[in-house]
Amino acid sequence: MPSEGCLVNAGRASRGEMLLGLHDLRSSSPTCGMSVMLRLAAEDPSLVAIPVGIAHGFYFPVPSLHLYSVTVGFHGGDEFGCRWDDPSLQLGWPCTDPPLSRRDRESGSLDEMRAALARREVAW
Secondary structure, three states, X not given: OOOOOOOOEEEEEEEOEEEEEEEEXXXXXXXXXXXXXXXXXXXXXOOEEEXXXXXXXXXOOOOOEEEEEEOOOOOHHHOOOOOOOOHHHOXXXXXXXXXXXXXXXXXXXXXXXXXXXXXXXXXX
16 A cells, blocks of 8 residues: 655545545644545535645455556655555455555555655654
């Protein structure tokens, strides 16, 4: 689950369905450490804004088309990630072996991601 330090993201399902897992990493937030899973479906249009400091991941249970926008251009050095199925995230993904990118397959734990963020002195 990536956690970009300089972006505000927005996502919407245009066709099909997207499950969006969110985890709050912002130490100053009253919801720090909490997770939620949202279902975005084309038949019930909605837009989700993902603020800086919210780790997020997607799963598409059916072939889908989604729109995703950011406020700042992508820069790989600003991206942090952890395993999608880290138990600390407390997200009930409906799959056990999803197709993953190499980066996502090799991601560490949520604790490792938090440590990397601390080394970069990222504060939200």
